[in-house]
Amino acid sequence: EVQLLESGGGLVQPGGSLRLSCAASGFTFSSSAMTWARQAPGKGLEWVSTIIYGGGDGTYYADSVKGRFTISRDDSKNTLYLQMNSLRAEDTALYYCAKSRSGAVSDAFGVWGQGTMVTVSS
Amino acid sequence: DIVMTQSPDSLAVSLGERATINCKSSQNILYSSNNKNCLAWYQQKPGQPPQLLISWASSRESGVPDRFSGSGSGTDFTLTITDLQAEDVAVYYCQQCHSTPYTFGQGTKLEIK
Numbered sequence: 001e002v003q004l005l006e007s008g009g010g011l012v013q014p015g016g017s018l019r020l021s022c023a024a025s026g027f028t029f030s031s032s033a034m035t036w037a038r039q040a041p042g043k044g045l046e047w048v049s050t051i052i053y054g055g056g057d058g059t060y061y062a063d064s065v066k067g068r069f070t071i072s073r074d075d076s077k078n079t080l081y082l083q084m085n086s087l088r089a090e091d092t093a094l095y096y097c098a099k100s101r102s103g104a105v106s107d108a109f110g111v112w113g114q115g116t117m118v119t120v121s122s
Numbered sequence: 123d124i125v126m127t128q129s130p131d132s133l134a135v136s137l138g139e140r141a142t143i144n145c146k147s148s149q150n151i152l153y154s155s156n157n158k159n160c161l162a163w164y165q166q167k168p169g170q171p172p173q174l175l176i177s178w179a180s181s182r183e184s185g186v187p188d189r190f191s192g193s194g195s196g197t198d199f200t201l202t203i204t205d206l207q208a209e210d211v212a213v214y215y216c217q218q219c220h221s222t223p224y225t226f227g228q229g230t231k232l233e234i235k
Contacts, residue, residue, distance in 0.1 A: 047224040060222040108162035112171035
């Protein structure tokens with residue numbers, strides 16, 4: 001069974017940093033593009049970032065987080081990361097990691113984790 | 123950026139009836155490598171993560187009831203739910219996977235009339 005388990009969320013002050021992790025199991029992690037998406041309280045879904053499989057510089061970011069967030073992966077640990085710096089109140093959201101349906105970068109998000117909550121507030 | 127616009131924002135349908143949700147993209151989302159529209163539909167129930175229902179505009183995921191179907195091409199797409207069941211109450215989102223940023227529609231809230 002494919003499972004994604006996010007962790008690392010919490011309360012942080014504006015301007016602070018957090019690193020989210022997503023532990024993957026049940027599939028060949030190294031062969032799948034992975035994505036972070038978020039959902040502000042009571043709002044819709046927003047794509048945040050995607051990383052391709054196979055190494056290289058295949059990372060993509062929403063304009064709203066470009067230059068502040070960094071997506072990365074450790075295939076030896078089957079773990080996806082999101083380093084979030086210079087956090088703002090508008091980054092407050094439930095952050096989900098998701099697996100590409102087929103593994104390819106341009107495909108639907110086939111499996112989602114339960115999410116980890118990030119709250120940016122003083 | 124490709125803007126995804128869903129209609130309606132909410133709808134109420136009687137049990138056993140049909141629900142239709144529309145999604146319009148601001149650009150063509152036909153993926154050249156396979157000649158398919160890169161359009162997905164998700165269902166999100168309260169307190170749960172989204173669940174993929176339909177990929178490539180019309181391909182139903184394994185385990186998804188055949189009451190759910192997707193159609194459309196180019197810039198206009200539709201999710202149809204026939205024989206509406208109580209467990210179908212949820213918010214439904216469309217999403218384009220053609221190009222980054224991978225944008226979602228604003229969501230359509232489906233309720234029972």
